[in-house]
Amino acid sequence: MKQKRKTFDFLLMFPPLILAGFGVVMIYSASMVTSYLDGNPAYYMMVKQLIWLGLGLVGFLFACFFNYKFYQKLTKFIILFLILSLVGVMLFGKTINNSQSWIIIGPFSVQPSEFVKIGLVMYLAAVYTNKQEYIDDFFKAVLPPLVVTVILLGLIVQQPDIGTAGIVFSIACVVIFSSGIKFRHLSFLIVIGLTVLIMLSFYMVTDEKISRFTGAYSPFQDPDVSGYHLIQSYIAIATGGLSGMGIGQGIQKLGYLTQAESDFIMAVVAEELGIIGVVFVIGCIAIIVLRGFFIAMKCENKFGSLLAIGISAMFGIQTTINLGAISGLLPITGVPLPFVSYGGTSLLVSLFSVGVLNNIARHVNYQRTYRELETTTSEADDTNQNKKKFKVYNNKRIYKVNQ
Known part of the structure; x- marks a missing residue:
C-alpha cells in the first residue's frame, strides 16, 4: 500500500483541485x-459550474488511472472527432459574443475548440514519437502532421476565434520543437505560421477587432467604448491592494466589469483578495506547469515526455494570455483562466488534461520506486552473501584454532 502511495504525485493532484473549488466560489x-x-x-452560474466540475472530476480520475500510452493508438480517432466537431460548429453552432464557437446541448453550451488543445497535443506527440528515426527529414517527418494542424487551425479561425487559434498554434510549436526537429525547420514554421495568422487576421478584420487593440494599448483614448473593459479591470486590481476587500465585497462586478466570472475573473480575485489572492492562483498554476515540465524530463517514454510538455505548455500559455489581457499587455481575446474561469468545457478539458499529466507522473514515479526497490534488494542480497562468506570464514578459523 505504501508503494502504491509513492506513485501518486501530490504536487500535480492537489493544486488543480484546489483551484477548481476556489473557482466555483469566485x-x-x-x-x-x-x-x-x-x-x-444568484447561484445560477455557480450551480452550472458545479455540474461541470463533477463531470471534470470523473474525467480527472479516469485520466489518472487510464494508461496514457493507449492514447498513442487512438490518435486517428481523436483527430477525426476533432475535425467532425469543428465542422459541426460551422454548420450548427450558436454565435455568442460575435463568435460561432458553441454547440448547444440542452441547457449547456459546449465549445469543441477547447478539445482541440489536448487532442492536438496527443496527435503531435504520437506522430513525432513514431518519426524519431528520420526526424531531421523535413518533408517526410515534419511536414505531414502540419497539414492536420493547419486544417484544425483553419476551422477555429473561421469561427472566428483568434485567441484559441493562437493558443493551439503556440502549443503545437512547443511540441514540435521538443520533438527534436532542427532549429531552422522550426524557425521556418513559426515565420510561416505567424504570417498566415496575421494575414487571416487582416482578412477578417472588423471594427470590433481593431477596437481590441486600441482598447489594450490606448484605453484612455476611448474610455467609454474600446478601453472600457480594461479600465474597469485596472480599477478592480488597484482597489484590491494587498489583502483585498473580502470575498463578495467587490464593486466592479456589479455591472461595471463585463464577463467578470469568465475572462476577467482574476480582476475580481485581485479586488476581493488582493495581491495575496493573485499570488495564490498564479502560484498554484506555476506548480502545475513546472511540475509537468519536470515530469517530462524524467519520463523515459518519448510519447509521455512530449505529452507532458504539451499539457504543461497549454496551461502556461493560456494563463499568460489571460493575465496579459486583464493587465493590458495583450489584447482581450476571451481566453479563460484555467481551472478558475466560468466555462464548463474549459474546466472539463483542464481537469482531464491534468489527469493525463498525473498518469504520466505515476508511471515515472513507479519506475523510480521499482528501481529503488531493485537496488535495495540487490544490496541486501550482496550483504547476505558477504555475511555467509564471513560466517564460513570464521567457522574455519575457529576450527583451526581448536586444532
Missing part, C-alpha cells in the same frame, strides 16, 4: 448580482 461571488438581474437565481 464565480458565485462574481456572478450573483448579474445572474439575479438577468432573472435567474
Whole structure:
C-alpha cells in the first residue's frame, strides 16, 4: 500500500483541485448580482459550474488511472472527432459574443475548440514519437502532421476565434520543437505560421477587432467604448491592494466589469483578495506547469515526455494570455483562466488534461520506486552473501584454532 502511495504525485493532484473549488466560489461571488438581474437565481452560474466540475472530476480520475500510452493508438480517432466537431460548429453552432464557437446541448453550451488543445497535443506527440528515426527529414517527418494542424487551425479561425487559434498554434510549436526537429525547420514554421495568422487576421478584420487593440494599448483614448473593459479591470486590481476587500465585497462586478466570472475573473480575485489572492492562483498554476515540465524530463517514454510538455505548455500559455489581457499587455481575446474561469468545457478539458499529466507522473514515479526497490534488494542480497562468506570464514578459523 505504501508503494502504491509513492506513485501518486501530490504536487500535480492537489493544486488543480484546489483551484477548481476556489473557482466555483469566485464565480458565485462574481456572478450573483448579474445572474439575479438577468432573472435567474444568484447561484445560477455557480450551480452550472458545479455540474461541470463533477463531470471534470470523473474525467480527472479516469485520466489518472487510464494508461496514457493507449492514447498513442487512438490518435486517428481523436483527430477525426476533432475535425467532425469543428465542422459541426460551422454548420450548427450558436454565435455568442460575435463568435460561432458553441454547440448547444440542452441547457449547456459546449465549445469543441477547447478539445482541440489536448487532442492536438496527443496527435503531435504520437506522430513525432513514431518519426524519431528520420526526424531531421523535413518533408517526410515534419511536414505531414502540419497539414492536420493547419486544417484544425483553419476551422477555429473561421469561427472566428483568434485567441484559441493562437493558443493551439503556440502549443503545437512547443511540441514540435521538443520533438527534436532542427532549429531552422522550426524557425521556418513559426515565420510561416505567424504570417498566415496575421494575414487571416487582416482578412477578417472588423471594427470590433481593431477596437481590441486600441482598447489594450490606448484605453484612455476611448474610455467609454474600446478601453472600457480594461479600465474597469485596472480599477478592480488597484482597489484590491494587498489583502483585498473580502470575498463578495467587490464593486466592479456589479455591472461595471463585463464577463467578470469568465475572462476577467482574476480582476475580481485581485479586488476581493488582493495581491495575496493573485499570488495564490498564479502560484498554484506555476506548480502545475513546472511540475509537468519536470515530469517530462524524467519520463523515459518519448510519447509521455512530449505529452507532458504539451499539457504543461497549454496551461502556461493560456494563463499568460489571460493575465496579459486583464493587465493590458495583450489584447482581450476571451481566453479563460484555467481551472478558475466560468466555462464548463474549459474546466472539463483542464481537469482531464491534468489527469493525463498525473498518469504520466505515476508511471515515472513507479519506475523510480521499482528501481529503488531493485537496488535495495540487490544490496541486501550482496550483504547476505558477504555475511555467509564471513560466517564460513570464521567457522574455519575457529576450527583451526581448536586444532
